[in-house]
Amino acid sequence: MQIAVVGSGAIGGLFGSFLHKSGEDVTFVDINAEHVVEMQSSGLTVTRQSGDEVLKVKAVTNIEEAGTPDLILFAVKSYDNEQAARDCLKIVGQDTIVLTVQNGVGNIEAIETVLGRNRILAGTTAFGCTVLGPGRIKPSETGSISIGELDGTTTPRLQKVVDTFIKAGVEMHVSQGVDSLIWTKLLVNVGINALAAITMLTNGQLLEYEETESLQAAVVEEGAAVAKAKGITFMVDDILEHVRGVSRSTYDNKASMRQDIERGAKTEVLAINGAIVAEGKRLGIPTPVNETLTKLVKTIEKRGKI
Incomplete structure (x- = not known):
């Protein structure tokens, strides 16, 4: 081929x-x-x-x-x-x-x-x-x-x-079910990428701090509410536990968005957390935590390489 x-x-x-x-x-x-x-x-x-x-x-x-x-x-x-x-x-x-x-x-x-x-x-x-x-x-x-x-x-x-x-x-x-597949992976990225980019923690370390663990749950719950309103079902029974499981199984990984920030490169936050915000606004569903993380990542982006 x-x-x-x-x-x-x-x-x-x-x-x-x-x-x-x-x-x-x-x-x-x-x-x-x-x-x-x-x-x-x-x-x-x-x-x-x-x-x-x-x-x-x-x-x-x-x-x-x-x-x-x-x-x-x-x-x-x-x-x-x-x-x-x-x-x-x-x-x-x-x-x-x-x-x-x-x-x-x-x-x-x-x-x-x-x-x-x-x-x-x-x-x-x-x-x-x-x-x-x-x-x-x-x-x-x-x-x-x-x-x-x-x-x-x-x-x-x-x-x-x-x-x-x-x-x-x-x-x-x-x-x-490609939509279910993509939205299940989207929620994993929503729960890991922006938080890792902002805190510079590894995927697994996000679960070791009460604050980041709580924020992960909040952004995933907002994303799940948007998905439900769109009629999308996930490939797993418990999407939050799935995200936590991925965080644990990739403990030492640097999330791709963190890698982008470290290089001083543009991130994909608008297609991840920002997508939850955009769809939430369209559907009338509040997504304040995703919006905050999106704005923080965009600010760090504009600041340039750390």
């Missing part, structure tokens, strides 16, 4: 590495020239507990060098969706599939506006990954990917993508 990874940072780099190692024709595309040059000259370095693995990969800044792929792994930050989708117009073929497992909500809508809804597969991932520097990533030791068609059907193209990842050694799950 010919695959273009559009946005080759943490998750894009990790998924691309799996597929590259399994023999797929993978091109890593990224606008970060330093990152791409490092991959071109020295390879993509994947740091694990067992040591470093260096992969000789094809990496480009010019998306047109990716050819016409069978699959685009759409892994840019949410605020870059529109521009990245327009760039993808240069390479999509009649049967090109676009897969997004991005954090937050609104990603599908942004992509479909440019590329069309019929191309999109969507889902979530339980993998975590940190960018250590140009051409260097450090993934979690375990994880999985869950994806599905937007209409809940099981199609040959969905199965082809699932089989391709399984061949690469990835634990895969097929979902008939």
Whole structure:
């Protein structure tokens, strides 16, 4: 399968590495020239507990060098969706599939506006990954990917993508309820990311302080109220306990939003806690804690690198 990874940072780099190692024709595309040059000259370095693995990969800044792929792994930050989708117009073929497992909500809508809804597969991932520097990533030791068609059907193209990842050694799950999948993951991000970005605590440490544990419960409860009003059900029985369980199981992880703040980069808070605020306003549901955290993260963003 010919695959273009559009946005080759943490998750894009990790998924691309799996597929590259399994023999797929993978091109890593990224606008970060330093990152791409490092991959071109020295390879993509994947740091694990067992040591470093260096992969000789094809990496480009010019998306047109990716050819016409069978699959685009759409892994840019949410605020870059529109521009990245327009760039993808240069390479999509009649049967090109676009897969997004991005954090937050609104990603599908942004992509479909440019590329069309019929191309999109969507889902979530339980993998975590940190960018250590140009051409260097450090993934979690375990994880999985869950994806599905937007209409809940099981199609040959969905199965082809699932089989391709399984061949690469990835634990895969097929979902008939993409909205439930995405909103369950959204609430995990709502409960962890902004708090970690503000406090600089690890995921697990958020549960060790009465104040952050209480704030986590509050933002998750607000998010659950919004989801209920939208008619969305979660993939778990107790969403707050699920968020706490993820915090515990990823105890030492630095949340992606904390990583962004540490780099002085723009965050995805508007697609996560900010999305709860926006939907709450639309539905008449108060979300004061999410609004406060969103404003605090945006203030820290504007202040710049810590």
